[in-house]
């Protein structure tokens with residue numbers, strides 16, 4: 001710990017409305033020690049009425065705005081950042097109302113949608129959870145996963161990325177990021193996984209079968225921060241259903257057919273409805289898919 005503290009510097013003083021201080025987190029969620037540039041922890045702390053960031057100097061630029069928008073915690077590792085966020089939010093108390101962002105490049109028990117596992121090899125993929133404990137500016141809430149998917153694509157900033165309903169992010173038809181939304185009655189948790197350093201092997205058959213995975217270029221910490229920034233900034237302004245539908249629709253490959261997991265039927269997207277359902281064209285005509293498992 002002594003060596004680690006000597007290599008840490010304070011960077012970027014931010015003029016931000018000053019929520020009450022929280023204790024900076026310097027520790028990992030489990031005892032698995034790692035080495036490498038993602039092994040250190042980062043957090044925000046209040047100093048003379050301003051948020052400053054506690055991080056290695058090499059990450060200073062990427063951290064320029066993060067503490068203003070979110071309560072940022074980078075962990076050396078965690079079983080699941082969703083569970084870490086639930087615990088950290090409980091510990092934080094009610095005074096700080098910023099979204100809490102918890103991220104790591106080493107998640108040991110990550111979960112995906114439909115009870116599936118979400119794997120990373122600990123070498124630089126992003127596992128991020130952003131928890132909203134204050135009301136979010138969007139009705140109906142069923143649109144939230146769509147808005148999050150759009151924000152993730154836009155934060156990643158690659159014009160070749162597309163969205164597959166409701167919020168899988170694809171590059172060259174391969175899945176590079178997924179979103180799992182959970183709620184515990186206290187807060188909403190946006191769990192976001194992005195393949196950066198590597199793409200896991202996805203089974204072609206069986207209950208865990210899925211689309212092949214790909215990966216995006218970049219640095220895990222910077223990518224996690226830009227997504228957390230985007231989600232944090234989004235909560236500060238009003239949003240509406242028409243804007244969600246319009247923005248999401250811009251990123252969809254409307255010619256891309258997909259397979260329904262339950263029946264194997266091939267369907268093509270037709271349009272996104274104002275409540276977040278997707279109208280699709282299948283062998284038996286048009287019908288509307290409901291994302292009822294999302295919340």
Ligand code: BTN
Nearest residue numbers: 080110111112113128178191193
């Ligand atoms: C999917 O199946 O497409 C959703 C994957 C969501 C994975 C992320 S990684 C961060 C957060 N923590 C988890 O355990 N899962 C989500």
